[in-house]
Amino acid sequence: xxxxxxxxxxxxxxxxxxxxxxxxxxxxxxxxxxxxxxxxxxxxxxxxxxxxxxxxxxxxxxxxxxxxxxxxxxxxxxxxxxxxxxxx
Numbered sequence: 001x002x003x004x005x006x007x008x009x010x011x012x013x014x015x016x017x018x019x020x021x022x023x024x025x026x027x028x029x030x031x032x033x034x035x036x037x038x039x040x041x042x043x044x045x046x047x048x049x050x051x052x053x054x055x056x057x058x059x060x061x062x063x064x065x066x067x068x069x070x071x072x073x074x075x076x077x078x079x080x081x082x083x084x085x086x087x088x
Contacts, residue, residue, distance in 0.1 A: 031039045031047035059067055059075040067075065 028039050028044075031043045033043050033046070056067070057063070059071050059078075061071055061074070062068075
């Protein structure tokens with residue numbers, strides 16, 4: 001099923017998306033689900049979980065709810081390419 005590399009790739013990508021969106025406040029704006037002007041830890045985590053689920057769905061090429069070895073490798077490759085661009 002999941003191995004540490006797959007989980008790491010998903011977390012890396014979800015964190016990168018969150019940081020990119022956080023630059024203009026979009027992630028925080030969307031996370032304030034009760035619209036009280038404050039983002040709780042749970043609201044923030046829920047928003048990130050939704051992003052992680054979307055990333056998982058993108059990597060799950062055959063849409064069977066499981067990342068097989070090829071899909072996990074593709075996820076790792078995307079994470080490596082993205083990490084390389086961010087270091088420049």
